[in-house]
Amino acid sequence: LRRHGVAMPQLSVRENVAATEPLPEITRGAAATRAVAFRRREDGGYTLAPPGAPELFVGPDAVRAFPHYLTQLRADPLGQRLLPFAPRGFPDAWTTRRRWSDDEPSPFERIRILDPAPNMRRIRRLLQDFAALYPELPPVRLKRAWAGMIDTMPDIVPVVDRCADLPGLIIGTGMSGHGFGIGPGMGEVLAALAMDDDPGHDLTRFRLSRFRDGSPMRLGPNV
Template sequence: MNPRGLTISEKIPVQFVDELPQAVDVVVIGAGVIGVCTALSLAKDGVRVLLCEKGRVAGEQSSRNWGWIRQLGRDPAEIPIMQESLELWESLAETLGEDIGFRRHGIIYLASSEKKLAQREAWLDVARPHKLQVTMLNRAGVEKQIDGVAGQWCGGIHTPGDARAEPWLAVPAIARAAQREGALIRENCAVRSVEQTDGQVSSVITESGEVRCQRVVLAGGAWSSLFAANIGLRLPQLSVRSTVVSTTAVPGVYDGCAADEKLAFRRRQDGGYTLALSDLTNHLAGPDSLRFLTSFIPAVKAEWSTLRFGVSGVNYPDGWRTQRRWVSSEITPFERNRVLSPEPDKKAAQRMIERFKQRFPQLKKVGIAHQWAGMIDSLPDIVPVLDQVGSFEGLTIATGFSGHGFGIGPAAGKIAAELAQNKTPEHDLSRFRFSRFSDGSPIDLGPAL
């Protein structure tokens, strides 16, 4: 475990140090959950793969998230992929040889009013065709599950088959499994650019040198738009800051994950709870906020009551002074910010503890053990891009998981690996096509972040 015991920072020693090969079949850019799962699938298929990470494996969102693995509340097009992902998580938990905290204790979206409960209930229509195990709970049903103040929630929607895992344990463990299968993984190795010959990917230029390859998967999380722009591709992606707290160890009040209108909480393996506010979305604005404003108007309208604005940080992907264009012999923004690690919002952290105590007054001694923040990358319709890029032969993009990429990571990685091999995935990926932001399609807004 790293020194802070939670998120993975730039300060922890580099662990993945494979030599840079001269040539491979596929280079994967970015070792978050998506890149790591892509590399694992490719290596299992016998493909020669190099996974390049500018900082640390899972240093960004993939170690900073809440650890929810949920089908609940998802976009209809994501549900079949998420169902497969749960099966993959199950098998990873059995085969990795490390406890990644995977537990199927369920997820509940709680409601404090009848109006909210009716809104939650509407998702049953989405779930029904997929034969998901999902039930509506009344007041007593919630109280059977969650040991909080009586009567505070009038009900909720419950997916008992959903799960949780510990992100900062799980993703590096999957990376180690990918290495065992033959994937090469290199930290502190930013990819600066992708080169083409006759319109086809021919190599990547990393900060450590060139690697020949005919296929590339861009899984750069919050950095994907910046990377894509430099190779001439428009990807309208923005990020929001989200603060998270882990509490000191306390007696259990619920073993799964739950959220009401104001607080989200999840039981942790170490006996604490991971907390976050469900009524705060903190957008740190930069030049792309203006550039992509029109595409994001539907999302801004939907989230308006929770949105707070700030200014993007120095050396952030959308910083005001971040370099937007470079040639591959230059040091790039990816090398100037190895691990994107925003300051947590301390007031928000305090509010989480207060709200947690209000809901569970029997927990007399509950304090903040750790607090951190992550930048959540989002696309205008709150669903990812998972597609080959028609105008750039050999390039696959797997990014924009919009606040819910951890749970779907194993299946999304498998799909990205199939696309990179020119195989046809069994899932319908039309909702996730790259061209939807340039072919005149209206923004079809998915569920919230």
């Protein structure tokens, strides 16, 4: 969007996830402590993730967007772990091209799917934290680990808007880790915007201009 003159302080963070080998049942629901969030799967293993503290790869976009994130940083100074380099070719990697001509592949064609390697140190700590919570469990063994990139905004609220700078462009992004849950509703709203219909909701809170019209930064609910 920046290439088209649209400024949006969106960044992406890496979140790590682990799947354990089958273990006895602790609970059928999902639960979270400050150290680990978990849920039992059909195969009897648990899916573990760290609640909060995702990893932010610092790049030019992160530096540019820094002032927008001050409110979030003040509210939760340890809320993000900073890493100096994004994987090569990722959106905010230092060497990822920001401008290209229309007859060459864009960065989005060079890497179509963001599939970051998990941080194995973080994964090992997750397993230890989970085992420490339930010392009566047999040894907690790792079955699989993966990671994903999550789009995030300075106020942890999505942008759902018609783009004033680029008529015809509809923006729906920054679901901040809740895209699966709110995706169906967002899909309906975005379809209505694209069709020039009434979305049926007051979208003021989701406007892109909130980052530049002098509005105070108001953090949304994180979960």
